[in-house]
Amino acid sequence: MQKQLDSRVTTEEINLLIEKAIGGDASAFGGLYDMYVDRVYRHVYYRVGSIPDTEDITQQTFFKAWKVIGQYKKTTASFLAWLIKISHNLVIDHYRSGKNNRAVDIDSIDLASGNDPAQSAESHYEKEQIRKAIRQLKGEQQQVILLRFIEDFSYAEIAASLDKSEGAVRVILHRGLIELKKIVEKDP
Amino acid sequence: MDNIEEILIQCIDDIKAGKIELAECLNQHPDLRQELEPLLRMAININEPLTTGPSAQFKISTRVKLMEEIYADQVRKRERKGLWPLAKPYWLAGWSRAVTTVVAVLLVIVISGTGVAYAAQSSLPGDNLYPVKLNTEQLQRVITIDDAAEVDLELKFASTRLDEIEAILGLPTEPVEVVASGFTLNFTRTYLEEMAPDIVSKEEKIALAISGYEKNLNLAITKAEKSSKREMAMEAITLNILDHFNRLDSLEDHMPEFARELLTQTKEIALNSHVRAMQNLAEINPGRAEQLNREVMGNRLNRANTEAANSNGALAGNTQQEYERLQQFGKEITGAAIAGPETPTTDNSDKPADTNQNTTSETPQTPTTQSKGNAGDTAGNNFINTAEPQGQSISPQISLDNNAAEPSITPGQQVSDGSTAESGQTDPGPPSQSNTTDNTGSNTTVTAAPEGTVVVAFPGQGDPDNPIVITVQPAEPPADNSRADQNIGGSGSAPTES
Known part of the structure; x- marks a missing residue:
């Protein structure tokens, strides 16, 4: 089931974008990027904990997604779940390559939440x-x-x-x- | 009874949904309390961090890279299939392209609305915000989809690079009145001297701006080459470069010594870009290319004249070299014009220059800077000496006497196609003109305008109704008010007296 991410975008519109993107429509894929980049980023960030690595993997996720979008079948998983799966594989590659030695910078971000200190x-x-x-x-x-x-x-x-x-x-x-x-x- | 997994999940979902409290859930399953409680507390604490998210700059730059990659990928695929460039990528067509544009425009609005992006627009090479400025330009490239607009955009960016050089040098953006405002000139030079302590960093900044300027012009030409409006785009490039020359000349007049070489380098880039653009244009419309080249030649010649008038031999020499290069290039274009479909039928260019009949011109002289006193030739300070007797070839000989500070340019101008424009004389009376045929068969006209100016009109090869006009205005009214009906004969032409 496709989750409705934005009240202004209906499930049908999302499905249409996905279909067009599968058909090679780059602007439709750009629309999907706009909708899902925050979610993918956050997921990756949770797993690797450093902003440079998160940015790198998030970018790779969408590049990879475009290359293999023809393999996406909307009947099995939502598009976001599919993107997350791609990012999951990239995170595994990231750890395997030994690049996970960057400083974790969650502290500085979470302290900026503005609540009672x-x-x-x-x-x-x-x-x-x-x-x-x-x-x-x-x-x-x-x-x-x-x-x-x-x-x-x-x-x-x-x-x-x-x-x-x-x-x-x-x-x-x-x-x-x-x-x-x-x-x-x-x-x- | 459900297994532990089902109970755990049900409790987590209900607690997170606010349906029940943790204690209530534990009370419902007292036998599992010890196992459930730590797991439920753990699960409740797994929350989304409030502020974790990508920066706007990352989102935009990644989107730009993504679209560029997709575009390049589609181009590659079409090239493999042999469809490019016959077909544009279909994502560029129709509503989908419009959606992309709208989204990108919104992104531009969002990013340009931020304080950082706004501040970045006034940043200079070497500043921390300068990359943001370049990224904004890159985004504009992505959202610009019209061929001609893409070329215009690059020209606008090239102009921005010149703005940056001007700002780095601390000079006013508008040209300074050199002649009439000595005070302004002195002030500017003093100001520049005060900036001397950080000259090294300024050099580096200027070098960065020049590098960007070259890139922008190269991109403009590359895009113009692929444009469906190639001819118009190439013209636009040279007309912009003409303006660039004026700005660079103005800068050159006031800049400190350290920046002179950098400015010379910038002019060379401008000249090379002009030549490249005109080579392109000559393939389509050699006559127009020749016309425009003459305009730039006239610009450089006037500049050489001004520099000579200021007793600046080095700059005059540099500009003269620019002129000579353009002159040589003009001959090449003329060759293309003769060979091309728009060549006039009265083509005499295959005749050797020394076999011309009825020509009043002597062997064409290339402009040379001479360090000799020639104070008597200063009337007008123009590249055409309007007081020169008839019958001599017009070849700009920039005579410079550094001591006397009264340089002059002897009459004569050799035009790019090898024809030689002869001296005109000013005439305050009604305009008169004489026509002659140059080596390509086209007519060149010298008109004495009533205001005491001489107008030399070179007809375009491909556009006889739109001749290039160079107006020469002497500084002092000429003593001789005789009419200026002059012949202009090319080296391969047989001029006819009118």
Whole structure:
């Protein structure tokens, strides 16, 4: 099911853009980029934690998506889920290539949220702990937790994008949370 | 009873949706409380960070790169299929292209509406914001889809580079009244001297601007070559370069010594670009190319005259070299004009110059700068000495006496096609004219205008109704008011007295 990202853009219009992009319409693909770049960026950022790497991978995601857009089948997963899957593979490549040694700069960004400083600091600490723990999760567990809790994907969408059953996704999520708890407790 | 996964997920969803509290959920499953509680707390804390998101600059620059890549990809595919350039990429057609343009325009509005982008517009090479300025220009390139508009855009950017050079040098954008305002001139020079401490960084900045200027002109020509309005685009390039020459000349008059070489380099770029544009134009309309080349020649000749008048031998020499190069190039164009479809039927160009009959011209002289006193030839300070007797070839000999500070240019101008325009004499009375035939068979006219000016009109090869006119106005009224009916004979022509 295609999520409605913007109240001004209907699902039908999004589907039309996707169809045109698959047919080679670059401007339609540009429209999809405008709609999804923030979501892809945020997802990647959660996984790699550095702005330069996030920008690099986000850009690569859309370049790659254009090259293989003919392979996209809207019946299986939403376009965003498909983009996220591409970014997931690029993140894996990124870690394999050993480029993940850049400084994590989440701190400076999250402190700028404008909330009460004391409350923000405490909340920031907890969330930062969890973010670091998420980054230590293994591939599928990390992916399911991010898609569910950050991207707000339905279980059906997650299942479609990972080629799993919904039941399997729930199990992965459960195990991921247990693993997360262990990581946090181990490295408080 | 549901398994732990189902209960956990149900609780997470309900809590996040605000349907129930954590404690309520735990109370509903007391046997699983110990296992559920830490997992639920963990899940609740996984939130989206509020401020994480891409910067506007990243989003726009990535979009631009994406569109460029897609465009290049489609061009490559069409080239492989042998369809390019017969067919434009279909994404450039119809409403989809309009959507792209609208989105890009909105992006331009968004980015140009930001304080950073606004501040960047006045930035200079070497400033922190200068890359933002260049990125904005790049975005404008992407949203410009009309061939002619693309060329205009590059010319506008080239002009911006000159603005930057002017700003770096601290000179006014508008040309300074050199003759009448000595005060302004002194002030400007003093100001420049005060800027001396950071001359090195200014040199670097100017070099960056020059590099950008060259790139912009190259892009303009490259785009003009592919344009469906190639002829018009090439003309536009040379007409802009004419304006650039005037601006660079104005800069040259007031700039400090350190920047002279850089300005000479910039002029060379302008000259090369003009030649390249005219080579293109000559393939389509050699007559028009010749006309425009003559305009630039006239511009350079006037400049050489001014420099000579200011006793500036070095600059006069440089400008004269520019003139000579244009003259040589003009001969090449003339060859193209003769060979081309628009060549007049009365073509005498194959006749050797020394076998011409009835010519009043001597062997054409290339303009030379002479360091000799010639104070007696200063009337008018024009490239055509209006007081010169009839019957001599007009070849601009810029005579310069650095000591006397009264340089002059001896009469004569050799025009680009090898024909020689002879001296005209001013006449305050009604205009008169004489016609003659140059080596391409076209008529050249010298008219004495009533205001005491001499108008030399060179008819265009391809456009006889639109001759190029060079107006020469002497500084002092000539003593001799005789009529200026003069012949202009080319080296390969047989001029006819009218």
